[in-house]
Amino acid sequence: MTHTYTIRLAGTDTAIACPESVSVLNGFLNQDVQLVHGCKNGRCKSCKATLLEGRIQNEDGETIDSGEFLSCSYIPLSDLVIEADYCPELADIQRRTLPCKVNQATYVGDDILILTLRTPPNQRLVYLPGQYLDLTYQGVCRSYSIANSPNADGTIELHIKRYSGGEMSALFFDKPITTNTLMSMRAPLGTFFVRDGEAPLVFLATGTGLAPIKAMIESLIHEGDKRPITLLWGCREEADFYDKRPTVWASQYDHIKVEQVLSKRQRTTAKKHYVQDHLLTIHPDLSGFDVYACGSLTMIEDAESLLCEYGLDKRRFFYDAFVASHEKD
DSSP: OOOOEEEETSSOOOEEEEEEEEEEHHHTTTTOOOOOOSSSSSSSSSTTTEEEEEEEEEOOOOOOSSSSETTTTTEEESSSSEOOOOOGGGGTTTEEEEEEEEEEEEEETTEEEEEEEEOTTTTTOOOOOTTTEEEEEEETEEEEEOSOOTTTOEHHHHHHOOOOOOHHHHHHHSSSOOOTTTTEEEEEEOOOOOOOSSEEEEEEEEEEGHHHHHHHHHHHHHHHHHOOOEEEEEEESSOOOOOHHHHHHHHOTTTEEEEEEEEOOOOOOOOOHHHHHHHHHHOSTTOOOOEEEEEEEEHHHHHHHHHHHHHHOGGGEEEEOOOOOOOOO
C-alpha cells in the first residue's frame, strides 16, 4: 500500500500531499508550488532545502531526520516540515505542451542557431523572462532557455549551440532547418527570473548562457526599470560573441554597462578573465548587489564561491546551470 505524506513549507500556509515514491521537489511541482530548482538530478544543487521535522530517504537508501538536503533526491518517509526557497510569482503560470512551428532559423557561423518559433495564435506562451522550455523534434527532446521577453507577436527565440555528437545538434545543423517545420514545446519551466527590488543588478553569462539573460534585460528595458545593470558575457574566442544586441543596449542606455570577457588568452581588445574574476575589477565590494548567472556548472560554482567572499549575500545569487540532465544548449 502506497503511503501519502503531508509536507509543510515552514513560514507559510503551504502544505502538500506527497506519495512516498515521489521526490519532495516533484511533490511540490506536481501541485504547482514552484520550489527553486534547476537540473532535478542533484548536480546543480539549486533545490537545496532544510529538513526541520520528519524523515526522508534518497535512492541509495540513506535516511536523514534533520539538516540540509536536495529536494530532488529525497522521498518522504513521514510527514515533513521543511524550509525551502519558493517562487509565489510563478503560482499563476501554467506549464503546457504546445505545438510550434519554425518562424525563422538564422545560422551564425557553424556552431550557433538562433531559432524563432511561433505557437498557434490562441495558444500563446505565458512565461517570465529567464525561464526555459523543453523542445521536442523528431522524437528528440532538449531544454533551451527562452532568449526573448514576451512580445506582441508571441514568438519565442532560442539560442542553440552545436555539440559534437549531439543528437539534437545533428538534426539542427547537419541539414538546415526550414520555415514552418513542426515541433512541440513544454513550457515554461524553471525558477530563473529577475526578482523585484532596488539593488543594482549584475548578470554573468558564458556562451549561450546569454539567452535567458538577454530575455531578462529586454524585459527590464521594456518595463522602464532603471536599476543599474552590469552584464559580463564570457566566451573563449572573440568570434564566439554571436549576438550584437547587448552592445546596442550599452550604447542606448546610460544605466546599462556591457563588457565581453575572453577566457582564452590572445591579443584582443576584449577583457582577458573569467566573468566572475573580471566582475571584481569593476565591483570589488558586492554587498548590496543582486547577481544572476547562467552558464556551465563549473562557472556557477566558482562564481558563487568567489563572489560571496567579496560581500555578495548568498541569498542574492540566482543562477541557471547548464548540466547534462537539462540537456540544455
